[in-house]
Amino acid sequence: MNDMRDPQGISFEDAPSFPIHRKLAAGAFMGQITDGYILGVVGIALSYATVPLGLTSVWLGILGAASLLGILFGSFITGSLADRFGRKPFFGTVMFLAVLLSLAQFVVTDPMLLAILRFALGMCIGADYTVGIALLSEWTPAKKRSGFLAWLLVSWTVGYVLAYIVGFFMDGLGDNGWRWVLCTSAIPGAITLFFRFGVPESPSWLAGKGQVEKALENIHKHLGPNYCLPKTEEEPPSASWFRLFSPELRYNTIVSCVFFCCQVLPFFAISIFLPLVLSNMHIENPYASGVMYNGFTIVGVLVGTWLIDRISRRAFLLWTFYGAAVILTIMTVWTDMPAVLSLTMLAAFSTVLAISIVLEFAYPPELFPTELRASGIGLTIAMSRVGAASGAFLLPIVNEHYGIYAALGACIATLAIGGIVCHAWAPETSPQFSSKKVKTVAAMANL
Numbered sequence: 090m091n092d093m094r095d096p097q098g099i100s101f102e103d104a105p106s107f108p109i110h111r112k113l114a115a116g117a118f119m120g121q122i123t124d125g126y127i128l129g130v131v132g133i134a135l136s137y138a139t140v141p142l143g144l145t146s147v148w149l150g151i152l153g154a155a156s157l158l159g160i161l162f163g164s165f166i167t168g169s170l171a172d173r174f175g176r177k178p179f180f181g182t183v184m185f186l187a188v189l190l191s192l193a194q195f196v197v198t199d200p201m202l203l204a205i206l207r208f209a210l211g212m213c214i215g216a217d218y219t220v221g222i223a224l225l226s227e228w229t230p231a232k233k234r235s236g237f238l239a240w241l242l243v244s245w246t247v248g249y250v251l252a253y254i255v256g257f258f259m260d261g262l263g264d265n266g267w268r269w270v271l272c273t274s275a276i277p278g279a280i281t282l283f284f285r286f287g288v289p290e291s292p293s294w295l296a297g298k299g300q301v302e303k304a305l306e307n308i309h310k311h312l313g314p315n316y317c318l319p320k321t322e323e324e325p326p327s328a329s330w331f332r333l334f335s336p337e338l339r340y341n342t343i344v345s346c347v348f349f350c351c352q353v354l355p356f357f358a359i360s361i362f363l364p365l366v367l368s369n370m371h372i373e374n375p376y377a378s379g380v381m382y383n384g385f386t387i388v389g390v391l392v393g394t395w396l397i398d399r400i401s402r403r404a405f406l407l408w409t410f411y412g413a414a415v416i417l418t419i420m421t422v423w424t425d426m427p428a429v430l431s432l433t434m435l436a437a438f439s440t441v442l443a444i445s446i447v448l449e450f451a452y453p454p455e456l457f458p459t460e461l462r463a464s465g466i467g468l469t470i471a472m473s474r475v476g477a478a479s480g481a482f483l484l485p486i487v488n489e490h491y492g493i494y495a496a497l498g499a500c501i502a503t504l505a506i507g508g509i510v511c512h513a514w515a516p517e518t519s520p521q522f523s524s525k526k527v528k529t530v531a532a533m534a535n536l
Contacts, residue, residue, distance in 0.1 A: 098317030101292060101308045102231040109289070109311035110229055114237060116288055117225045118244040119281040120184060124214045125248030127187065127274045128156055131207065132361040133256035133379075138267035146485040148200045153361045154482035155204045159211020160218070161474035167216035168467015169330060176224040176463070177290040179216055184281050187213040191275035195268045210274075211474075218470050223463040226454040227291040235519070238451040239394045245450075246390040246443065248277060249360070250383040257376055292318060293459045330464050333457070338465075340514045341456040345469040348406060348515065349453070350476035351507025352445050355413070355500035358480030360386075365485060369493035370420075372431060385436045389443025397447055402455075402519045403511070409445035410508030413438060414501050421497045449473075455518035476503070 135152055138144060144152070163183075171179055190210045197203040222241065229237045256270045289311060295304035296318050308316050333342045359366055363379040372378050396405065416438045420426070426434065457465030480500070487496040 099315055100319040101312055101316045102319055104230055104312050104316055106230070106233070107312055110237075112284070113225055113228050113288060114240075116180070116281065116285040117221045117241060119277065119284050120217050120221050121241050121244035122248035122251075123184065123187065123274065123277040123281050124217055125245035125250075126252040126277050127191065127210055127214060127248075128357075129249035129252030129360070130256055130270055130274055131156065132363060133253055133376075134267045134270040136364050137256075137260070137270065141264045141267065142200055142203075144200060146489045149362070149485045150482040151204050152200060152207060153357075153485070154478040155207035156211035156214065157357060157474050157478035157481055159208040159213075160215035161211075161471045161478065163212030163215025164219045164467045164469075164474070165215070165471035166212075166467075167219045168464045168471075171220050171223060171463040171467070172294075172461070175290050175294055176220050176227075177288060179220040180224060180288055181282060181285045183213045183216040183220070184278055184285060187217070188275045188278040188282070191278060192272055194271040197268075215467075215470055215474070219463055219467045222450055222454060222466055223294075224288070224291055226462070227293040227459065234454075235398055235451050236394075238454065239397045239447050241450040242447045243390050243394055246387055246446075250387055253363075253383050254380060257380060260376075297460050330461075333461060333465055333468060338457070338461075341516060342465065342468065344511060344515045345453045345456050345465065346472035347510045348410075348507055349449055349469050349473035351410070351503050351510075352442075352449060353473050354476035354480040354503045355417070356442055356446060357477040358484040358496070358500060361481050362484050362488075365488065366493060366497075367435075369488060370431070372428070372435070378432065378435070381432070382435060382439045385439040386443040389440035390447060392440065393444035393447030396444065397451060398519065401517055402448065402452060403515050403517050405448055406445075406452075406511040406515055407508055409441055410504050410511065413441045413445060414504035414508065416441060417497060417501050417504070421494050421501065424494065452518065456516070 131153060135144065135149055139149070142148075167179060167183075187210060190206055190213065194203065194206050197206060222238065225237055225241070226234055252274070255273055259266060259270050259273075262269055289307045290303075292304040292308050295301070295307065301318065304318055308318070332338060360383075363382060364376055367378050367382075393405075416434060420431070420434050420438065453466050453469045454462055480503075483499075484496045487499070
């Protein structure tokens with residue numbers, strides 16, 4: 090087959106914004122709103138369901154962790170499948186299943202069935218994370234890619250916080266109120282399906298599978314005849330999953346998995362059981378304070394989105410890990426902190442932790458080549474869910490037996506570990522800062 094990458098054409102990765110970019114972004118952003126909503130709604134719903142379902146601390150932990158554990162399997166399995174069969178087949182299917190499973194939660198009568206449904210929803214979310222990030226990152230213009238991916242986290246956070254607020258205002262619906270709260274996640278899911286209809290396959294994936302003509306057909310259809318595939322190596326590198334652990338990529342893989350895991354463990358452990366955490370820290374009106382906490386989560390994500398291209402990736406990682414750990418340490422050690430200062434520190438912690446998660450969708454795609462991007466992202470998300478599920482499962486149990494400050498101490502240790510690993514091995518991937526580093530090294534070599 091002749092190489093149909095036109096050397097005179099413009100790489101589709103250098104194209105300005107086109108309608109197809111906005112369509113893909115809308116489908117991906119709405120998907121993240123839905124994913125965040127599904128995860129965020131369970132915490133406040135369980136606080137309403139504790140008495141009707143007779144939930145113990147163990148069942149609270151299982152139900153809080155079920156979706157997060159499902160994400161582990163969904164992302165891990167889908168990563169390899171999406172690299173083999175493409176991104177498009179999964180982009181609409183997983184959201185359709187998520188809508189059906191959201192509605193099915195209304196008929197559950199016991200904790201076990203609810204746990205099974207939450208696990209299945211988690212698998213849909215994990216698949217959506219993996220495919221949505223890969224498809225959007227492979228279509229969007231290179232210069233705008235980090236911004237698009239950062240706004241995925243903004244969208245996810247909006248959905249996560251919106252779920253808590255909706256649940257807060259749905260209080261008072263009686264013993265079945267928790268059912269209605271859980272089922273509301275079907276609404277953003279249905280809207281997402283509308284935006285995802287007719288989305289094309291990734292040109293990069295098609296070209297990597299030898300389907301260059303089909304890739305160019307997609308590019309010409311949606312961007313115009315002046316655009317082409319970027320120049321690549323004559324022989325594509327191995328796409329073996331085990332290459333993620335080769336000397337070339339193993340530190341990228343370790344950093345990607347560890348940084349994500351160490352961010353989501355405290356994030357989900359605290360936010361899913363926010364009313365429980367706040368009441369045990371003697372903060373008055375924990376539900377209203379939870380709305381404040383989630384409000385500052387939105388503020389933090391917006392600040393992080395503004396910062397993402399203004400500071401280096403390494404600086405972003407390190408100061409957010411260490412900053413969140415320091416704030417939470419102060420809150421844990423100073424147990425009789427005045428109420429106003431306690432709320433201020435809570436807002437600061439929420440903001441810094443939310444800033445940190447902005448890199449979760451932007452950084453992993455930069456750490457892996459196209460032929461292994463979905464596999465790398467899938468593995469990263471799968472490993473991160475080990476941390477998230479562990480935190481969500483153990484927090485109510487540790488709180489019952491050892492107190493809330495012991496549970497928060499584990500969160501502090503996790504943040505410190507994340508900072509140390511990133512300090513040691515995190516590569517700089519932001520173009521403007523990595524290029525400056527290269528120029529500096531070259532200049533020093535010429536001295």
